[in-house]
Amino acid sequence: MHGYLVAYLNIQPFIVTLAGMFLARGLTAEVSTEMIAIKNEVFLSWANNKIYLPFGTVNKKGVYLPAYIYPTVIIAVLVVLLIFLVLRYTSFGRKLYAIGGNQQSALMMGIRVQRVKLLTYTLSGLLTGIGGFLFCLNSGAGFVEQAKGLEMDAISSAVIGGTLLSGGIGNPIGTLFGVLIKGTISSLVTTQGTLSSWWVRIILSLLLCFFIVLQSAIAIRKRKRKKI
Incomplete structure (x- = not known):
């Protein structure tokens, strides 16, 4: 919806996304204003899973503490690398940079600006969903004031x-x-x-x-x- 409003109705992106954020937050408050703990076992197993690294540290008592990371870190890094490759080595990425640099010049080059904008906001929504999923893996609960x-x-x-x-x-x-x-x-x-x-x-x-x-x-x- 945001992509259509920005790309085809030429509404300012900041206004559209800000209004969408307030709308989503208001609808969430209508569902519940209390913190809801996530009880799904598969989800919790993902949240509590740790990937141990082949090194660690020794505390003051001489106890060896293995280093570890959560799967959310790996997912986030993979998403960053994937988007970097898309922006740098695909025609979609080059079109996106061209539109960001000068939309009028991009139009004169034959780039379908509206279509690229719509795809960009669709991709942004997908990445936002992934970010929300990773955030919930870290918090283990949902609350309307979260991420404010x-x-x-x-x-x-x-x-x-x-x-x-x-x-x-x-x-x-x-x-x-x-x-x-x-x-x-x-x-x-x-x-x-x-x-x-x-x-x-x-x-x-x-x-x-x-x-x-x-x-x-x-x-x-x-x-x-x-x-x-």
Whole structure:
């Protein structure tokens, strides 16, 4: 639905997706405002499964602690790599970058802009569903207030990872590093002990502003070079 509204009715993407988010959150609140624990045995077995690595650490008591990761990490990394390959080595990816860079030029090149946009939003919905599934594997429950505010984390991670808000430049690998930077900042603030958790938001906001200003400065410099 979002893809059709943006591609064929030319409604601003930010307005469409924001309205869709509020609609989905409101419908979820109508279903239940209480936390619902997931009791499906197959789901819980996936959530509790661990993949042990061939190395580990030794604590202060001399006990060996094996290192492990959850299957959700592997799934997330595979999805990132798959999207990177799609964007870099397929015609769909090249068309997407062309539309993001200059939609009018993409039209003149013969690209079916509306169709590509619709496919892009369909793919985005699929990836959102995968993300929600992985999030539930981690939390083991569902609640209407879950993931509230994560949309700004997603935007900040993408921008910090090198994605231009104006479009045409960016890749999921850079966004992955943006997520890792956000996670590192969150861990440092948490382990520091004396700072409020709100400092994570403050630092991320400052980083976001810095990278947006940096992107604008680079864009202005490129325009000046083209005029010369």
